Amino acid sequence: MTCSDAVPTLRRLHVPRGNCRHEANVSAESPPASQDARLPRADEDEGRAEGSQTPAGEGAQTADRVTGRFPRSERLTTSAEIQALFQQGKRVDRPSFVVLWRETDGPQRAGFAVTRQIRGAVSRNRARRRLREAFRATRKAAPTGVALMMVAKRPVLDRSFPALVAELNDALGALPRRAI
16 A cells, blocks of 8 residues: 555545655745745846937927827807808819818917828828818918818818918918908
């Protein structure tokens, strides 16, 4: 009879008796804790190199090198305002876009849309961004006290940015100025 046959299973988990070769004495003491046991220095994440991040406050920079945001106070935000422009606004047609406008009592506000002729979300977003940046560069050409909606057409993707800015500047200059 061997040691494992003679001793019941529960008994084997306790103190070994006799000459049992398959059981070993394992120390219950834990090894001393090292200083940074969770992250050894060799494997620690060093993070980004200094200077690789954009400093806070600069904002994102677009492909056309225009920085900053289009503030919410200068955007058309409600569906009612946008619907009123599409239903009652006057049009200025250009090859790359259409400008819908109407006079308002408040400050100058603008919105941007894209026609369904431009397929694909990436292309639609790019057209909207290009038109928005062109408007940022020419917003002083538009009269005060108007609501504007610029609807991008397919050629807005193919025009150079300076040509797009010039075209938008021409369209905004065609809007009648308010008599003060």
